[in-house]
Amino acid sequence: MRYISTRGKAPALDFEEVLLTGLATDGGLYVPETLPRYTPEELMALRGLPYDELACRVMFPFVEGSIPESDFRAMVRETYAGFTHRAVAPMVQLDANEWVMELFRGPTLAFKDFALQLLGRLLDYFLEKRNQHVVILGATSGDTGSAAIEGCRHSSHVDIFILHPHERVSEVQRRQMTTVHSDNVHNIAVTGNFDDCQKMVKASFGDQSFLGGKTSLVAVNSINWARIMAQIVYYIYASLALGGPHRSLAFSVPTGNFGDIFAGYLAREMGLPIQQLVVATNQNDILHRFISQNQYEPGKLQHTLSPSMDITISSNFERLLFDLYGRDSSGVVDFLEAASHGAVQLEETRWQGARKLFDSFSVNDQRTCEVIGEVYGETGYLLDPHTAIGVESARRCRRDVTVPMVTMGTAHPAKFPEAVSRSGVGVEASLPDHLSDLLEREERFTVLNNDLAEIQDFMARNWKFAED
Ligand SMILES: *Cc1c(COP(=O)(O)O)cnc(C)c1O
Numbered sequence: 072m073r074y075i076s077t078r079g080k081a082p083a084l085d086f087e088e089v090l091l092t093g094l095a096t097d098g099g100l101y102v103p104e105t106l107p108r109y110t111p112e113e114l115m116a117l118r119g120l121p122y123d124e125l126a127c128r129v130m131f132p133f134v135e136g137s138i139p140e141s142d143f144r145a146m147v148r149e150t151y152a153g154f155t156h157r158a159v160a161p162m163v164q165l166d167a168n169e170w171v172m173e174l175f176r177g178p179t180l181a182f183k184d185f186a187l188q189l190l191g192r193l194l195d196y197f198l199e200k201r202n203q204h205v206v207i208l209g210a211t212s213g214d215t216g217s218a219a220i221e222g223c224r225h226s227s228h229v230d231i232f233i234l235h236p237h238e239r240v241s242e243v244q245r246r247q248m249t250t251v252h253s254d255n256v257h258n259i260a261v262t263g264n265f266d267d268c269q270k271m272v273k274a275s276f277g278d279q280s281f282l283g284g285k286t287s288l289v290a291v292n293s294i295n296w297a298r299i300m301a302q303i304v305y306y307i308y309a310s311l312a313l314g315g316p317h318r319s320l321a322f323s324v325p326t327g328n329f330g331d332i333f334a335g336y337l338a339r340e341m342g343l344p345i346q347q348l349v350v351a352t353n354q355n356d357i358l359h360r361f362i363s364q365n366q367y368e369p370g371k372l373q374h375t376l377s378p379s380m381d382i383t384i385s386s387n388f389e390r391l392l393f394d395l396y397g398r399d400s401s402g403v404v405d406f407l408e409a410a411s412h413g414a415v416q417l418e419e420t421r422w423q424g425a426r427k428l429f430d431s432f433s434v435n436d437q438r439t440c441e442v443i444g445e446v447y448g449e450t451g452y453l454l455d456p457h458t459a460i461g462v463e464s465a466r467r468c469r470r471d472v473t474v475p476m477v478t479m480g481t482a483h484p485a486k487f488p489e490a491v492s493r494s495g496v497g498v499e500a501s502l503p504d505h506l507s508d509l510l511e512r513e514e515r516f517t518v519l520n521n522d523l524a525e526i527q528d529f530m531a532r533n534w535k536f537a538e539d
Pocket residue numbers: 181182183214215293325326327328329330331332379380457481482
């Protein structure tokens with residue numbers, strides 16, 4: 072499979088190169104040159120497969136040419152064997168024709184494990200073959216950091232540095248990162264906010280000379296194509312479990328960077344019958360304003376009870392734009408250029424094209440807590456705040472009650488005790504067994520000033536082959 076950039080000026084790459092690259096050299100994002108497409112008969116043949124086997128079959132065309140099928144299969148098996156539910160992505164029914172797909176049965180209790188558990192293994196595989204070392208650098212306000220650390224903690228070819236804003240992430244989230252004691256894991260608490268952390272990550276990718284030319288940086292946020300790829304699988308799994316391919320489905324997806332829901336869009340492009348995709352956002356609602364009013368304009372960052380969706384710009388939206396422009400990169404470049412100066416609109420016909428599939432809704436903190444309470448009252452099922460936003464948006468935007476609606480359950484409620492407690496349900500979600508002693512484990516992290524030189528110096532001295 073070949074991958075091309077949404078901005079049209081970077082060379083086409085194969086899967087291995089795309090995995091190790093992140094952003095394209097022209098500033099764009101990589102997308103597959105062509106998508107595999109399924110007929111209904113081919114989808115029928117996938118019904119009833121265990122999750123890991125389905126994952127192999129769906130993903131293999133995307134990696135073909137870079138990795139032999141038997142090696143890939145072994146990696147995928149190992150990835151999903153580490154999930155705590157035998158169905159890997161089980162579904163819970165909330166109401167007639169209404170489900171939550173639990174995507175939080177991986178090691179760090181958020182859907183990001185689906186991709187990052189695999190990504191860590193893929194990186195190690197290719198780096199071993201190349202006898203090469205890389206440094207993963209990322210900033211986190213929540214779930215990405217812990218999922219990336221869990222995904223790479225065993226990799227001998229990777230050092231991972233994660234910046235988090237000092238004293239501004241929840242205790243559970245911080246401890247999921249800082250209690251991992253591997254020599255290649257480096258947690259840095261920055262005396263600044265999340266934006267400060269992200270700025271330093273960006274600056275470091277722009278000029279990597281501080282690493283002395285002996286290693287290079289790799290991005291593990293959702294601009295990395297491998298993350299999108301792994302997320303396509305569970306849309307197909309849900310559909311086949313609920314009557315696909317002969318029955319259409321609707322999905323509601325708690326959305327931040329647009330990575331998860333973009334995978335759903337691709338599943339539909341690949342032939343899966345999906346009638347509707349609901350973009351569910353918190354008060355950071357740029358995508359809701361775009362879908363509902365054709366207005367694209369970044370707002371000011373708001374800190375909410377659903378921190379993993381606190382964004383001002385969704386990087387993966389560019390991948391959808393590329394398709395909305397009929398894969399014409401000059402349209403994408405012009406749109407983004409105009410957006411950097413103020414509010415922009417898409418041509419009416421292109422926007423209408425998106426509206427055929429997408430609906431959207433925005434839910435504030437107060438309503439998020441109410442929904443956690445209401446759903447608990449109706450069913451005894453406890454939602455995390457991100458999933459609650461998904462459920463509310465699903466109910467508000469639903470087009471057809473005869474079409475099954477599946478909300479993506481993106482995190483376990485025990486990760487977000489504050490929202491659960493503010494909902495007034497009077498119960499607490501307990502951490503699953505493998506994390507039950509999390510609050511007693513020893514933490515390791517280094518507090519550094521909000522200063523690029525200080526952080527780069529720390530990295531240069533602490534990666535595996537650094538010379539002190
Ligand atoms: C990352 C995350 C999201 C947002 O996913 P995107 O792919 O960035 O849209 C939603 N919920 C939770 C719990 C997350 O960790």
